[in-house]
Amino acid sequence: MTVNRVGLVVHGGRAEAVAAARAVRAWCAEHAVGCADIDVWQEGARHSAREEMDSAGDPDLVVTLGGDGTFLRGARLAAENDALVLGVDLGRVGFLTEVPATAVRAALDAVREERIDVESRMLLTLRASCRLEVPAQMEALLRYGRGPMLPPPRVRTECEVGGDWGVALNVTALNDVVVEKLARDRQVSVAVYLAGRLLACYSADALLVATPTGSTAYSFAAGGPVVSPRAEGLVFTPVAPHMVFNRSVVAAPDEPVALRVLERSGQAAVSIDGQLRGVLSPGDWIGVYAAPRRLKAVRLGPTDFYGRLRERMNLTDAPAALADGQAAPLWPVRTPPPEDLAHLALPPGPG
Ligand SMILES: NC(=O)c1ccc[n+]([C@@H]2O[C@H](COP(=O)([O-])OP(=O)(O)OC[C@H]3O[C@@H](n4cnc5c(N)ncnc54)[C@H](O)[C@@H]3O)[C@@H](O)[C@H]2O)c1
Numbered sequence: 001m002t003v004n005r006v007g008l009v010v011h012g013g014r015a016e017a018v019a020a021a022r023a024v025r026a027w028c029a030e031h032a033v034g035c036a037d038i039d040v041w042q043e044g045a046r047h048s049a050r051e052e053m054d055s056a057g058d059p060d061l062v063v064t065l066g067g068d069g070t071f072l073r074g075a076r077l078a079a080e081n082d083a084l085v086l087g088v089d090l091g092r093v094g095f096l097t098e099v100p101a102t103a104v105r106a107a108l109d110a111v112r113e114e115r116i117d118v119e120s121r122m123l124l125t126l127r128a129s130c131r132l133e134v135p136a137q138m139e140a141l142l143r144y145g146r147g148p149m150l151p152p153p154r155v156r157t158e159c160e161v162g163g164d165w166g167v168a169l170n171v172t173a174l175n176d177v178v179v180e181k182l183a184r185d186r187q188v189s190v191a192v193y194l195a196g197r198l199l200a201c202y203s204a205d206a207l208l209v210a211t212p213t214g215s216t217a218y219s220f221a222a223g224g225p226v227v228s229p230r231a232e233g234l235v236f237t238p239v240a241p242h243m244v245f246n247r248s249v250v251a252a253p254d255e256p257v258a259l260r261v262l263e264r265s266g267q268a269a270v271s272i273d274g275q276l277r278g279v280l281s282p283g284d285w286i287g288v289y290a291a292p293r294r295l296k297a298v299r300l301g302p303t304d305f306y307g308r309l310r311e312r313m314n315l316t317d318a319p320a321a322l323a324d325g326q327a328a329p330l331w332p333v334r335t336p337p338p339e340d341l342a343h344l345a346l347p348p349g350p351g
Pocket residue numbers: 067068069070072091092093094095096175176213214215216217218219221272273274
């Protein structure tokens with residue numbers, strides 16, 4: 001895997017991330033690999049993923065130095081170019097990031113020497129009844145948020161658009177697409193369709209569609225299931241629905257989840273991976289589906305997703321269970337697994 005150019009996305013508000021960026025630039029200089037900073041927070045306007053990647057000289061590896069938010073911003077850029085993304089963990093939770101800051105040079109060596117795995121993760125994209133835009137007066141309110149907004153998503157010209165099938169928008173979500181109430185005091189009323197069939201009409205604070213990766217983010221906070229990132233599917237989760245049916249539904253990877261704002265509902269905001277991208281008025285709809293494109297994430301070894309879940313989410317054991325005994329490993333890993341277990345995902349065996 002030849003890496004000719006690295007794009008750096010840095011959490012500029014964190015000194016350790018700024019120091020780690022210096023280490024990446026030094027490594028690139030030593031190995032004659034081009035390196036460009038991608039300043040997604042540039043003063044003034046933010047740019048489309050295409051523009052960011054063009055001005056960084058089309059990197060084939062995006063390195064993020066920060067937390068999960070920084071990784072999500074880097075993933076959006078990497079997906080645009082089918083580039084690899086490597087997350088260096090300099091955040092508060094670090095659920096998505098792969099390597100500690102102390103291992104950044106070793107990680108870059110591993111990429112260069114092709115001692116890595118590339119994990120393919122599902123991304124979501126969408127079609128909408130109209131182009132997504134944020135009204136100009138809302139920009140002023142966003143100064144209470146995280147700085148400048150992304151430009152409106154462009155229409156995917158490579159797709160057939162219009163007619164009953166709506167406008168294909170160039171958005172990719174690694175975590176989730178969220179439709180949420182815009183006014184604090186007015187829930188949204190939304191009809192939800194799975195695989196083209198009406199599931200139910202919801203009145204709720206928000207409705208979200210998550211990937212398996214995003215199942216541990218907002219969907220998890222709203223009571224949704226934890227889904228292995230190796231599984232395929234779309235998780236629909238309502239947030240505070242005022243109705244009896246409040247469960248998540250997990251759709252198959254080829255089943256779209258569509259959300260239509262009902263006639264007398266309040267307006268709704270659309271967020272993609274936590275970033276506000278548009279406003280829906282009554283009658284508007286979005287259809288969310290698995291993108292043909294996937295994220296290519298650098299892995300330095302087998303991912304211990306459940307270990308990370310236990311550790312990063314501070315999962316605690318039942319007090320009575322702790323009093324009743326210690327959890328020993330389920331199966332010994334000192335010998336190769338018997339034939340009937342050989343096809344299963346188990347911790348690495350000897351050697
Ligand atoms: N109530 C909530 O939990 C809530 C509300 C809004 C948005 N979000 C999530 O925040 C995400 C954007 O992240 P951000 O860091 O830019 O904003 P943020 O700083 O508001 O992040 C929320 C938290 O979620 C963590 N996180 C992000 N992605 C994760 C994942 N896939 N698995 C586990 N934890 C994850 C982050 O580390 C952070 O602690 C959105 O995609 C959405 O899922 C969560």
